[in-house]
Amino acid sequence: MCYKIALNFEDGVTRFIECKEGEKVLDAAFRAKINLPMDCSDGVCGTCKCRAESGSYDLGDDYIDDALTADEAKAGLVLTCQMKPTSDCVIAVPTTSTACKTGQQKFAATVAEIASHNDAAIVLELDVEAAAPAFLPGQYVNIDVPGSGQSRSYSFSTAPGEQKIGFLIKKIPGGVMSNWLERAAVGTKLELTGPLGSFYLREVKRPLLFLAGGTGLAPFLSMLEVLAWENSQQEVHLIYGVTRDLDLVLVDEIETYAARLPNFSFATVVAEEASIHPRKGWVTQHMPAEVLHGGDVDVYLCGPPPMVDAVRKHFDDSGVKPKSFHYEKFTPNAVAKEAA
Structure with a gap:
């Protein structure tokens, strides 16, 4: 049996490795030619310390407290030289991918x-030539726009492992990708x-x-499909x-999750004052x-910078602090660097 381990580096790069049953993550990474931080490889120095964000594993007892304290282990920190996964895992690596020679x-x-969906967006579906x-x-991902010498960033709207990969792309007059897609x-x-x-999406506890702005809906479609699976x-x-x-697109697709996920609900909101939509204004006005469950909630937000800033301010002003808050700002041309 093998487990799929996602290694997330500080520069935003994710690499997946296969870890055999009973194999240590550090050894599996080395087999994949990824040099995770290490020095002693014996559970003594703590150099290989990372954070396990999801999954189950066995750390054994062959490491010393100076390398990994009980409090650190309880908080999800691991030594990859000792960690033996017992399920698929996601691991945050506190360095860049280039530093690990990948x-x-x-x-x-x-x-x-x-x-095409009105004049608002385009759904692009691709067949992957090799394994998805x-x-x-x-x-x-970044998609190279043929003949332009440029690339554009788009979130997957489909779930991992599907035969096709999909993207929800905002139509931008004169845009490099929009023009090419025509x-x-x-x-x-x-x-x-x-x-x-x-x-x-982190481990659901x-x-x-989910707060989506415009084509920031795409990553949530991927998350919802995984939750349904x-x-x-x-x-x-x-x-x-x-x-x-x-601009309201793929609402019929969202509605299918109400039947597939027993505790799923959603609301659509339109900002334009002239709209005939029953809910007008901003997402913060319809929350x-x-x-919010008094803060016992995990919040995911993907939208343009003004929306992200407004939601963050709303939480600050309301005094509600979510248990965890993950967000991504994007501009029409690329995913912004700021994510948390």
């Missing part, structure tokens, strides 16, 4: 379908780099509040905010107290 992965895909790339729900043909080959990003019983509420009525 880097971003590149892969090829071909255009399978291009579907491993990624964490919520992460993104004339792109099915079967065209594309080059992609990734997965990337520290915005992804409490109610979830896992038959999650946890409460999940999505608030999907847009500027205009025409009832019951979905």
